[in-house]
Amino acid sequence: MVLAFVREENEQYGFIEVDQDGLWKKVIGELFEDFILFFAPKLHTQVDFSIAPEFLDKELFQEVTDRKKGRRFADQLAKVRLKNGEEKWILVHIEVQSTNETEFPERMFQYFYRIYDRYQEKIIAIAVHTSPAKSNALEHFEYDYFGTTLHYSYTNYRTEDYPDEELERSDKLFSKIVLAAKGLHQTKDKEHQRYLFKSKLMRAIVRNKDYSRTAVQAVFHFIDYLLQLSEEYTKQLSEEIRPMIREETELMELYNKENAPPTIMNAFDLEFEKGLEKGVEKGLERGLEQGLEKGKIVGKMIERHAIAQKLILEKLPLEMVSTATGLTLEEVKEIQEKLN
Structure with a gap:
């Protein structure tokens, strides 16, 4: 199972609000193989993409998202078959949020242990940050309390780390x-x-x-x-x-x-x-x-009606409009009346 977070800063750019959450969800769903190839090339070599991924019901991990009331989420949960015949799940979680969120590593860990506890699937966690601002979020989560310690780390990517020239040549x-x-x-x-x-x-x-x-x-x-x-x-x-x-x-x-x-x-x-x-x-x-x-x-x-409307607006004789479009003269007159 691959747990991938795509972090976005949701802003307005002088027009309508950009629905980055929805756009990322749609494009990853449609270009799932390309997404894995770009961010997880080693995993890509193991997946048999000749068999189309099966996107599963989001209710399977509803308990995870329910805890974040008031936030928007877009998720893609896919079942793929490896080249060795094994079935694996790949979970892509796209989160639209503000930058510099120090709780991000902890939430990465929470998603990991909840999904692992419920499904007992091996998880590769990937975080993708698309904001140009430098995030204060760490790339690991640590817990140390009276001798009980925990260290959880994950792969972290920032789109700003990819040079434009490299992306253009790719x-x-x-x-x-x-x-x-x-x-x-x-x-x-x-x-x-x-x-x-x-x-x-x-x-x-x-x-x-x-x-x-x-x-x-x-x-x-x-x-x-x-x-x-x-x-x-x-x-x-x-x-x-x-x-x-x-x-x-x-x-x-x-x-x-x-x-x-x-x-x-x-x-x-x-x-x-x-x-x-x-x-x-x-x-x-x-x-x-x-x-x-x-x-x-x-x-x-x-359609012929659309052509007839244009020709009538050009002030052409109705008989010529009828001849050109194949419509009856009565039909042409009816279109003219609606335009008037």
Whole structure:
């Protein structure tokens, strides 16, 4: 069993509050193997990841979290199979909290002994600190009282200890997650710098053909919501990466308007607008029907009613709208009435 704590400082960055807790939980669940590969490479060599991890019911360790009322928790409890055939549990506990908490080592120990006492599983404890501030928390817990002594230590990591250059060169996908976590603090109150950082990071990820497109989707979700930008900068970034994303057919098919993060969603909208503008222009030159067919770059993602609305707003005759979209004249008139 692996007990991993990811420590975060929950802050506001000029927009909505960043749900780092939820983002970390989601990305670790989706990139579980990459998380283990980055932070516990020796363990990774022993796990048979050809068998998908089975994520277990959180109620198995509810008694542990119940004692911390008022705090938010995100947990991932997975059962994996080792290459020797044994089954093991891996518990990833993600905690969003303030820095410089001196009680942290004691709570690390409390989680250890409660889980060990209940499940009798061997535990590898990992603490990951993402705040740039130097924590006063020790890397071990000690108890000494009238001859009764205890020393409990665990592996401790800080994202700030990984140089940016090393993370940029690394082929490990989770290195980009760590790089984004560092960038969150480095670009605080520096939106243009964040825009440049985010653009460079997303470009590097999508250009790496060794990363599966499903994994890229998970990383993009984490980066896009963690490194928030204003609407203006989001649209600018969408325009910038739109040609690159458009070529990623497999990646585009993974998204829809319900699950796409802001930058990708805007890229969808820009693609539609560009296609429609091109279609109208060609239609005026060569005939509306032919122009619209060439303009529908992502026609499978839009409905005929949406096209009709755009054309009506362009003041085109209703008969031409009917011909171009395949809708009846009565349907087109009904859409016009709703727009009015």
